[in-house]
Amino acid sequence: MTHTSRRGLLAAIAASAAAVPLGTATAAPARAATTTTTGGAGAPAAGAAASGAAVDPLPGPGAARSAVTLPPLDASYFSQVALTAPLTATVLPGTPARTEVTSGGGRVALLTHGARTVLVAGPRRTFTENKRPFTDDFGRTLPDTTLPAAQRKYWGTSPGGGSWSTLGPAATDYSVRPGTGVIALTTDYASRHASLRDDEITDVDVRSVARFDKAPTGAACSYALSFGYQDTHNNYRARLSFLTTGAVQLRVEKEVADTVTQLASPVALATAAPVGADWTIRVRREGTRIRAKAWREDTAEPSAWAVDVTDGTFGKGRVGLRALADKGCTNLPVGLLVSRFQVDAANWAAPPSVTHGDWVRVLPEPFDGTWTAELERTVRGWAGSTAPDVLAHAAMFLAGAPAVTAGDGPAQGRQVLGEAGYGYLDPHGYRYEGADFHEYMGIGWTFPDGAHTGPSSKQVGNLDCSGYTRMVYGHHMGVPMAAGADTSGERIPRTSRDMADHTPGVLVDRTDGTAPPAADRLQPGDLVLFDADSGDDDPDRQIVTVDHVGIHLGTDATGRRRFLSSRKTVNGPTMSDLGGASLLDGTGTYATSLHTVRRI
Template sequence: MSAPQYRPSRRTALIALAGVAAGGALPMAAASAAAAQTPTTATTVPSAGVSGAAAPAGPGTRLPMLVDPTDAWHFAPHPAGALTTRTVPGGLEVSDDRGVLATLTTGARTVTLRGPKRWFTEQKKAVRDAFDRVPPGGGWGMSPGGGTWSHHNGVAADYFVESGRAAITLAAGKSRYSLLPDKAIGDLHAAARFSFDRLPAGAPVSLALVFSARDVNNHYRARLIVTPAGEVQLVLEKELADTPVTLSAPVTVGTGFAAYDHWWVRVDRTGDLLRARAWKHVTGGEEPDLWHHSVHDPEKDPSKVFRTGAVGVRGLASTGATVTPQARIYDVVLDSATWTDPPLVTHDTWVRVLPEPFDGTWTPAVEQRIRAWAGDTSPDVLAYASMYRPFAPAVTDPARQGARVLGEAGYSKADPTTGLRKVGADFHEYMGLDWDFPASGEHAVADPDFKGHLDCSGFVRMVYGHHMGIPMVLYRQFDGRTLPRESKDLAASGPGVKIADGGVGQAPPLDGLRIGDVVFFDTDEDSDAGGHIGIHMGTDQHGGLRFVSSRKTPNGPTLADVGGKSILNGAPRTETSSGDLYTHALRVIRRF
C-alpha cells in the first residue's frame, strides 16, 4: 500500500507563509566581502526595538542573526579619535578613544573588531519523518532533523521499520513508547498518521501522539482509541508520575474502523493552551479546522505542568485484549516548534580576514584597513556562518548560473535504504557547481546529491574560503596558507596559528580562545583532531562557549544542542558520566 499524501491545514499553511515572509522580507546578509567571487550586495537584518541582552520578540526571532538599527554605534564616527597600539602576547591590540577596537594575531589573517551589537540565535526546524528507511541497527533509526528515536518498554524487537512505516508490536496491558531526544520543545504544532492491521478483540487498542514529555511517566498525549466494535475515539490525557489523568473526556470521531484505515492526530500547544483533533485520512482530502479538545492543564503546582519536553508516540493494548493488532505509524510531523530557551549569543565582536597573515608590524597599510573595517557592517565570518543555519533566507547569484549561494543548508541527503547521512558535501557542491582550485591546480566535480548541503569541513571552507577569501585546495599542497578539504588536515596543516593543542586524548585550555577561532574535535577513530570542525561564535546566555558546525543529527549547520551540546565548556567526562560530547572531544584551537 502506498503512503497517502499529507495535506496541511490552513493554519499550517499560514505558519509556512509567515516563515517565508520573515525570512524573505528581511534577508540577513547577502553581500560578500571577498570581492572576486561574490553575489550581489544586500543588507544585514534590522530588528526594531532590540535592546539589552534578550532576543527580540516576534517572528524575527527565528532568523539566525539580528542587528539593532537603533544601536548608538550606527550614529557615531568610526574609529573614534586617534588610534593607539599595544603589543600583547601573540599579537597587537589597537584602540581608539572608546577602548579596544581591534586585535591582530601574528601569523594569522583573522582579526576581531568592535562593531554594532548582534544577536545570534536558533530555533527548531520543522521535522517530518516518513520512515522511508530500514535502520541497520534496528529500531526506528534516525529521524530527519530530529535525532535518533529511543524506545521504552518491551524488547528491542517490538520496534521496527518496514515498507515505509514504523511499527510497534503490542501486548495486552503493556504500553510502548518511542521518543525523539529533543526535550527542549515548548510550543508546537505537530501531527502523526496512525493505523492498525486489524480490529482488536476483547479490549481497545490505541496510538497516541506524545508531547511535552519529560519522560514516559510525565507528558501530555492525544490518544486515538480503536474499540473492538470499530469505534474511533480521541482523548486528551496527561501522564503524571506514571498515573494517567484525563484532561478532556473521550470524543467519538469515527465509526466502522477497518484494518489499515489511516487516521491523523494533530496536537497544538500555544503557551498553556493544549488542543487536539483527529480525522480519517482520505487521499486528496484536507485537514479539518475543528478542535475536538481545547483545554488548559488545571494543575496548580507549576512543577507538575509540562512546559517543555520531547515528542513521540505511545502504543497500548488495553488489559483484556485477546487480539492485539500491530500498531503502525506512517508519519510524524512537526510543522512548527519552538525551544523555550534557545541558544542566544550576544556581543559586539566582528571577525574579518586580512589578505595576508599579520607579521606583527603596524604599517600604514594595516592601519588603513583597520580604519576602513571600523565602520564596516558588510557580512563578516559570523554573518556568513549564520547564513547557512535554520531559517536563513536563500540568496542566488546570477553570476554563478543562478546558483543558490546562501541559505539554510542540510548536511547531506539521507541514504534511501538506511536513513543515515554520509560525509562529502563541500562548499561548491552546496551550489551545485564544479570547481577549479588555482592554488593547487586541482579540479572537483560536484556530486548532484550534495546540492544544498555542507559537511563540517565544507561549511568552514564555505565561510573562510569561498566568502572570506582564504585560498583552498583539495588533497595537494598543504602549505600552511591554504584550506585543505578534510578537517584532520585543516587541524594539522591549516593556515594561521594553533592557539591551543590538547594532545592525544586531552581537551586543550580555553584561555586563548577568541570569537572566530576554528575548533577541532576527536570524533574520528583515524585522527585525534580530525573528526569534526566548527567556528567559535561567543558566549551564550548561560555562559556556554558556543560554536557553530554542520552535523549529521540536526542535518546541517547549527549552534544548538540537538545531537550534542554545541558548547566547549560543558560537563567533562568522568568515571560516572559521559559528559558533554564536544567539551571532552575538543583537541585543537586554530586561528586562521
Template sequence: MTDTSRRVFLGAFGALTVSAAVAPGSAAASPVRVAPRTPATPATSPATSPIPAVAPAVASTTGPRSSMTFTGTPYDTAAFARASLGELSATVLPGTPVRTEVLYGRQRVAVLTKGARTVLVSGPERTFTENKQPFTDAFVRLVPDPALEPGRRLKPGWGNSPAGGTWSVYGGTPGDADFAVRKGAATMLLKDTEAGRYATLTDDGISDVDVTCEAAFDKVPVGNACSFALLFGYRGGGAHCRARLSFTTKGEVDLRVEKVSDGRTVVLAEAGPLATGVRAGDAWRIRVRRQGAKAQITAWPAAGAEPARPTAEVEDVGAGSRSGRVGVRGFASPGCTNLPVTLTVSRFEVVSGTWETPPSVTHRDWVRLLEVPFDGEWTPAVEATVRGWAGSMAPDVLSYAAMFLPGAPRVRGADPRVAGADVLGEAGYGKPDSQGLLPVGADFHDYMEQPWTFPDATKRPEEGQRGKLDCSGYVRMVYGFHMGVGMVAGKDPAKEALPRKSGAMVDFAPGVRVAQRAEGGGSAPDLRQLQPGDLLLFDVNDREGDPVDPDAYAVDHVAVYLGPDQAGKRRFLSSRKSADGPTMADISGASTLESPGIYADSLHTIHRV
C-alpha cells in the same frame, strides 16, 4: 572578486537586512533583519560615508527561524568610523598563540594573532539566534541492524529524523525488533501490557507546536484495547501530555487528551467513538496545536480530509509541561490477548514550533581577514587595514555563516565566478543514500552545483547535492568561497589552503593552533584563548582504528565558534546530520563547549585560520 561584482553582492546582502520578520515555517522567513533607529552621527570627513542607520531588533520567540539582528542598545557607531579614530596603541598580550590587542583609548578596536589571517574587530552589536524549524519524517530510510554490522557501534531504534534530531526509544529489549525503520514506516512492537513503548525526539525545549502523527495497528485487538498517542511536553514517562487514540475490540476509536504528572494520569478531555468498523491496518492521524497553556487536538482517518473543527480543546495543559519533547507512545491495555501487535508510524510532522528558550548570542565581535597572515608587527599598512574596517557593516565570517541557517533566503547571481548559482541560503546536510541516511559528501561547490578547479584536482558537483553542505563544506563555503582562503581537493602539506575533510584540517589547515587535547585522550583543550571565528575540531564518533574504515580520521567534525550565549555557554555553528544542515541550536547534542555534552566532551583541537 572584482569591485563591481562585490558591490552587486553587497547590495544583494544588504537588501536582506531589511527583510521583514515572519512566522516560523513561512517560505519568506529571513535570517537577517534590521529595523530603523536614531541615525548615527555622520563622519566629519567628506571621504567617509555615514554609518548606516539601524534599529532595534524585535525580540520574539515566534520570529524567523534564524536571524542576525543589530540591537537597539545605545552604541556610538561614529566612534568607530575611520575618520573618528585618533591614535591607536598596540600591545602584545600574554599567552599562546601570540596576540596583539589594538586600543583606541581604553576601547578595544581589534585583536590580531601572529600567524593567522583572522582579526577580531569590534563593531556594531549583533545578536544571532535560531528557533525550531519545521520538518517531516516519512521514515524513508533503513536503520542498520547492529547484529548485521558488529564493527559499528549502532543503536537499535528509529535513527535520525531529518532536521528533527535523533529518535530515542524506550521499552522493549535492546537489539530485538521492538523498534525498526524499513523504508517508509517506523514500527513499534507491543509484546506485553506493561508500560508500553515510547519513541521521542531528543529535543527537550519545544513549547508551542503544531505536530501531526499518522499510524496504524496491524490487528484489531482482542480482549482489550490497544492505543497510540501523540506526545507533547514530554519530560519522561511520568511527566508529559498526550493525545491518545484507543482502538477497541468492537472496531471503535476513542480520543482522550491526558496529562501525566508524577506518574498520575488526569483526563483533560475525551471524545468518541469517532468511528466504528475500523479494520486492521486503517491509518489514523492525530494533530496537536499547542499555544501556551491551550491545545487543540484533531483526530481523523488518514484516508479522509482533516475536519474543519478540532475534536477536542483543552484550556490548560499545565505549566509543568510548558516545554518538552514530542513523540509517539504505543500501549496494549491489560487483558489484550492477541499480542504481539505492531504499530506502524508512516509520518511524523512538525508543521511549526518554537523553543521555550531559543539559543541566542550577542556581542560586538566581527571576524575579518587580512590578505596575508599577521607576522606580529603592527605596521602602518596593517593599521590602515584595521582603520578601514572600523565601523564597517560589510559581511564578515559570522555574517556569512549565519546566512546558511534555517530559513535563510536564497541569493543567486551575485558572484561572476559562479554566474546564476546560489551563493547564500538555507542549507541541508547532504543527499540521502539508499538507506535514507545522510553520508558525508556535500562540499561548497556541490551546494552551488558548480565544477571547481583546485590546485590539486578539478571536481565536478555530485548529483543531488545542490543546496547541501556537510560540516567541512560549510566551513569551506564561509572561509574559502566567501572570505577568500585557499582550498584544495585533498590536503595541502604547505598548510596554505583548507583541506576537504575535517580530519585533515587538524594538521593541514592554514593558520595557528590555539589549543589541542593532550595525547592519548588526556585533558581537554584549554579554552582561555578561544575567540569567535575559531575552528573547533571534534572526534565525535571516536573512529580511530575503526574496523570498518581503518583509514578514518580520529577527528570527524568541524565547527565555527560563535561566542557565549545568553546562559554564558560557549556556542558554535556547524552543519550536522541530525539537524540536516547548519545550526547553532541543540539538536541531538548541545552546540556548546560546556561539559557534559557530546561535543564538549569530544573537542579535540581549536584552530585559528
C-alpha cells in the same frame, strides 16, 4: 570553474537581510522597537535599519527559527566610527603574538601575527537558533541486521529532529521498513513508546499519520501523539482509541506518576471505521493552551479543533508516539504502522543565544606584525561597518536562513547561502559525509592547483562539517582551498583531520594528550577541531584523530563558549545542543574532545 572571492555577494546578502528575518517567511507586525531584526546575515540595509521594525520573541510555534539582531539605531551606534587620529598599535604579550589597535583608549581591532582574520569592535549582535521543523517519512530500513546486536538502531534518527528512543517491552517490537515505522503490539497492557531525544521543546505544532494493520478483538487498541513527555510515567498525549465495534475516539489526557487524567471528554470521530485506514493526529501547544484534532487521512483536515483546553503540568519535554493494546486484546500481534511524523513548528525552552560586539574580518594576506598606513586605512574602513562578516555568513546556513543566489561569477544563478542540510541518507537512514562547498551549490570546482572535483546531485544543499567551514572561509571570504589533503599551509584542506595541522594561519592551542586545551586565547571566528569519535583513532600511531570542525561563535547567555558546526543529528549547521551540546565548557562530548584551535 575556478575559485574567486565572494565579496561581490555582500550587497546581495545585505538586501536579503533587510527583506526578511532569518527563519520567517514574513516579518511580524512592527511594534515599539527594542531590537532591529536583520535577516540572518547580520547587516540590515540602510532603509531597513531606519525603519526600526522588530519581531516579538518566540510568539509560539512558527516563531523565527534562527536570527541575528542588531540594537536599534541611536547615537552610540554611530560613535564607533568616530575614531581619533592616529590609531595606536601595541603588541600584546603571549602566544600567539597579537597587535591591539586602539582609539581613545578603546579597542578597535585585534590582529594576530601570521593570521588573516581580524577581530573588529562593532555594534553588538545577538545570534539565536530555534527548533528546525522536519518530517520523518521513515525512508530507511532498520534495524540494520548487518551490525552486531548491541549496535543496532531500531528507529534510527529523524531528518533534523534528533534520534528516536524506543522503550518497552522489547527492542525487537520496533523496526522500520521503507516508508513505515512499525510498533508491534505482541503483548497486551504494555505501553510502547517512541520519542525523540529533544527534551527542550515547549510550544509545538506536531502531527503523526498511522494505522493499525488489523481491527482489535476482545479489547481496544490505541495510538497516541505524545508531547511534554518527561518519561513513560509523566506526559501529555492525544490518543486515538480504536474500539472492537469499529468506533474511534479521540482522548486528550495527561499521565502524572502513572495516574491518568482526562483533560476533556472523549470525542467520537467514527462509528464504523474501515480497517487499515490511516489516521492523523495533530496537536498544537502554545504555553498552557493545548489543542488537538484527528481525522481519517483520506478526508479533509477539520477546520476546527476537537479539543481546546488549558493545562500547565508539564513544561518542556519530548514529542513522540505511544501504542497500546488494552488488557484482553485477543488477536495479537497487532502492528501500528506509522507513515509520517511531522513537526511543523516548535520552540525550544531556551534557544541558544550569543551576544557580543565582535566582528570577524579577513585580510587579503596574513598580518606580518608590521602596522602600516595601508592597514590603518583598512581597519578604519571596517570600524562600525555592518557589512556581513565571517559570523554573519556562518549564520546564513542555519535553520530558516533565506536563500541567496549568486548574481555573477562561477556560481552564477546558484544558491550560495541559505538553510543547509548535512548529507543525504543511506538505506539505513545514516547521513553520508562528503558534502563540500561546491556540492551545496550543485556545481563542479577547479582548484588553484588544477585539480577538479565534480558535482554531486545528491548533495545539493548539503554541507558536512569541513564543507561548511570551507564554504564560509573559502568560498565567501576568499581564503584559498585545496581539493583534498594539502600540507602547504597556504590552502584550507578538505578534511577536518588535515585542517588541524595545515589550515593557513596560526595554531592557538592544542591538547597535550591528557586533557582538552584551555584555549584561553580563543576568539570568535577561530576553528575548533575535535576528536569526537574514538572509532577514528589511529591505533598504529596511538594518537587521537581529529574528525570534526566548527567555528567559534562566542560566549552564550549562560557564560559558556559556543560554536557553529554542521552535524548529522541536526542535519546541518547548528549552534544548538540537540544530539550533543555545541559548547567548549563543561563535560559534554565536544567540551571533552576539543583537540586543536586554529586561527585562519
